[in-house]
Amino acid sequence: MFNITNEIKKAFNGDAWHGNHVMQTLNNVNPESAFSHFVPDAHSIAEIALHLTAWTEEVSSRLTGKPAEEPAMGDWPEPEGRTPKDWERIIFNFKVANEELIRVCEAIKDNQWDDELKSGGSTALGTGVSNIELVNGLAQHHAYHSGQIALLSKF
Template identity: 45%
Template sequence: MIDFANELRKAYSGDAWHGNNISMVIAAVKAGQAFAHPIPGAHSIAELVLHLSSWTEEVISRLSGNLPKEPQKGDWPVPLHKTEAQWKAILADFSQINENLLILVTQFSEEQWSAKLFTGRMPTAALNHFELLNGLIQHYAYHGGQIALLSKF
């Protein structure tokens, strides 16, 4: 199951099967695009990346043995400023969070991959490490597609 850490790496910065990985998608975005709202009522690219960062931090928290909760920064954080410096800070933060996650999962033992994590109020709401990380990879692909489309406007 250690190879699953590699799947996570591919979704973030490797050769993802679905196309460009999330890092490639967001690296092509300019600051002006990142904060724009080309579709009324839709999130901006910056908001999507902040959302991914928040939930990646929450996944790290759960994998570290903490009980599930709303992400510390919230579900949909709003950028503090709409500047190039802010966009660079958002990207740097996303990169660091992903590096932290990759370091954590490469240390998992074979038993940890299948160990159940309590993820809800009901005992049946338990996922194992593999399922939680697979969900995060799907989350990256889903929002990565949105970001790719938004960047075309």
């Protein structure tokens, strides 16, 4: 059987097919540039990292049976500060969120991966989506934003 937990592990900090895993991409960011807006009307690297954390936490929440909602942190949280220490905290929180997600995934039984999520206040947030589709989507989300961060970090 396909092991979706391995896919999120690879996207987070493993041997990702697409290149650097997202933790490596984040760790390569210069803390002084993490909060810069290099492209007008685009998010900073720090904002993308917070967005990744928010959705990782939301996926864990959904997998534990809570209804699909917007992330508790919001879709695009703003950084609380803009120092190298703040950047370290953002990376640390992303790491913790992914480690928790992996623990949640490892606790899911094989016969539960096809179960559909509980829908929350908005049908667009989860109706008809299975647990495996949710985690697969998050792995793709990690890869997509890792690419954005890699490009932005070249500025």
